[in-house]
Amino acid sequence: MANTTRATPLPNEHVLVAGGAGYVGSHVAWLLCRLGFKVTVLDDLSTGHRHAVPHSATFVHCDARDTALVSRVFAESRPTAVMNFAALSLVGDSYRNPIGYIAHNLTITLNLAKAAAETGVSSFLLSSTASIFGNEASQPIAEEAPVRPGNPYGESKAMCEQVLRWLEATTGIRTAALRYFNASGALLSSNLGEAHDPETHLIPIVIQAALGLRDGVDIFGDDYPTADGTCIRDYVHVLDLADAHVKTLLALRTAGGLRYNIGSGRGYSVRQIVHAVERETGHRIPVRRRPRREGDPTTLIACNDRIRNELGWRPVNSGLATIIGSAWKWHVNHPSGFDTLR
Ligand code: UDP
Numbered sequence: 635m636a637n638t639t640r641a642t643p644l645p646n647e648h649v650l651v652a653g654g655a656g657y658v659g660s661h662v663a664w665l666l667c668r669l670g671f672k673v674t675v676l677d678d679l680s681t682g683h684r685h686a687v688p689h690s691a692t693f694v695h696c697d698a699r700d701t702a703l704v705s706r707v708f709a710e711s712r713p714t715a716v717m718n719f720a721a722l723s724l725v726g727d728s729y730r731n732p733i734g735y736i737a738h739n740l741t742i743t744l745n746l747a748k749a750a751a752e753t754g755v756s757s758f759l760l761s762s763t764a765s766i767f768g769n770e771a772s773q774p775i776a777e778e779a780p781v782r783p784g785n786p787y788g789e790s791k792a793m794c795e796q797v798l799r800w801l802e803a804t805t806g807i808r809t810a811a812l813r814y815f816n817a818s819g820a821l822l823s824s825n826l827g828e829a830h831d832p833e834t835h836l837i838p839i840v841i842q843a844a845l846g847l848r849d850g851v852d853i854f855g856d857d858y859p860t861a862d863g864t865c866i867r868d869y870v871h872v873l874d875l876a877d878a879h880v881k882t883l884l885a886l887r888t889a890g891g892l893r894y895n896i897g898s899g900r901g902y903s904v905r906q907i908v909h910a911v912e913r914e915t916g917h918r919i920p921v922r923r924r925p926r927r928e929g930d931p932t933t934l935i936a937c938n939d940r941i942r943n944e945l946g947w948r949p950v951n952s953g954l955a956t957i958i959g960s961a962w963k964w965h966v967n968h969p970s971g972f973d974t975l976r
Contacts, residue, residue, distance in 0.1 A: 653719030655682025829971030897936025
């Protein structure tokens with residue numbers, strides 16, 4: 635597994651990673667620590683895992699919706715940069731509680747932005763999502779595509795991006811938003827991987843079915859206008875995502891207003907993922923046809939030209955075999971997720 639960033643921290647450079655015990659946040663915190671950055675992880679552990687936080691990071695157990703508490707953490711730890719991964723991120727859940735979802739994600743970003751402005755932070759990077767684009771007809775999706783979220787979760791992230799715009803315009807804090815397509819895969823050398831409870835994401839679900847931990851895979855809709863009728867997504871390895879964060883952090887030393895779509899640039903249907911896991915693991919996976927899941931766009935494929943051209947990023951670990959192979963080994967070694975490490 636390769637990562638391409640060779641970064642040296644500046645003296646006093648200190649990154650506060652909100653949500654750094656979660657899936658993507660923990661991989662980014664791990665890479666920052668490995669490169670020698672000073673890292674503080676702030677997480678309420680509602681969905682994240684204490685075992686996923688790197689040993690060399692300072693850990694603060696904190697609900698980032700608490701405005702006064704966040705301000706106090708910033709005043710005491712004096713970070714120079716902020717990365718925000720702390721959010722509710724399930725499309726289906728966001729329909730059951732749309733206002734709660736938007737309030738939750740927006741409150742966290744507002745609190746972090748306020749504390750950043752109060753304490754002289756110089757850069758702010760937001761974990762955003764392809765969901766801000768909704769059911770975009772033109773694929774692959776470039777950064778210029780209209781922001782038209784198709785579900786409350788995507789709307790909450792689009793609103794957080796607006797907060798960044800005004801934070802930058804009024805305080806001079808340089809900002810970036812990275813719109814991930816489908817984060818996937820694991821970092822075996824560091825015991826990091828994807829563990830949600832309940833699990834809703836396709837690749838871990840298919841792998842759990844291959845392992846016999848569930849009796850099959852529900853396919854949410856096979857009547858979409860695609861070759862096999864199932865939705866198409868762009869799967870990007872979490873280590874490539876981490877690399878994109880570090881490259882963006884370095885770019886934020888001198889540039890602001892950065893917006894990048896982060897994906898491999900290739901799309902796979904739900905059925906193709908099931909077949910790929912069958913191929914990689916040698917296990918047959920039963921599937922069941924189910925109705926469409928509310929808010930699912932037909933196709934999401936990233937145009938990644940901008941980050942390639944501006945920052946030299948490459949999705950070097952995002953071949954499907956690498957993604958599925960690493961995820962498979964993580965789940966074999968951690969059948970109970972991070973509880974396996976207790
Ligand atoms: N999906 C599915 N069965 C599942 C989980 C997901 O058919 O058990 C589909 C889902 O409808 C979507 C794709 O797989 O089209 C990717 O879903 P996931 O939840 O992994 O990521 P999302 O694209 O929602 O961020």
